[in-house]
Amino acid sequence: MTASNDVRKAMQATNERFCHDVIRDGRFDALSSIYTKGARIMPPGAPMVQGRGAIEGFWKSAVAGLGVTGVKLTIEDTEMAGDTVIEIGHADLQMGKNGTASVKYIVHWKQEDGHWRWDKDIWNMNA
């Protein structure tokens, strides 16, 4: 079963915080309203990173290192699993003078404090 419109809207709102607040505006503290407290991310070329503090450190360093200037997230598919959602999506990255990159991902979403947040986040490049 796909997620309801209400859940998808809440997911979109979280995704927009990532694109606008974190990536565009560099407000990395906003990650605490995007990831759950126990969240784990699994980035390509690095070991798994767990917990909000470590995740904030990862994104600061990754955005600076790659020169990411913009991200667009697109939800392709949602699937309810109990009271959680499994999402398949893709991200279009803009990287200043380095051009663009196309990324696909799975995010496992959970509700925490009344908000839909990323609990597990894994991605890789299409090329």
Next chain:
Amino acid sequence: MTASNDVRKAMQATNERFCHDVIRDGRFDALSSIYTKGARIMPPGAPMVQGRGAIEGFWKSAVAGLGVTGVKLTIEDTEMAGDTVIEIGHADLQMGKNGTASVKYIVHWKQEDGHWRWDKDIWNMNA
């Protein structure tokens, strides 16, 4: 909630079919008892691949291309989500003369025809 011992045992059996039947013995038709009918895989460096036929084609070509001679799958964490399981794990690959590679992954498991199978499968390299 983590998966029960019975569910984990069934997952291990599926994983062993992948390591032994598919990778060690080259019996790619065994993939039909590992992936669900509508399964999607999200490999690094390539677009998403959907459906058993396409997935079999991907693995044939990837194993030959990389010279994979052995895989060991380790379940790190399981989480029940409704009647499905979200697994975080890692894979140790042996690639003939090309050495080894360390891979981390998320698999979304579903029961199909009484067996636990991989419905969504995404991975990337640690380095």
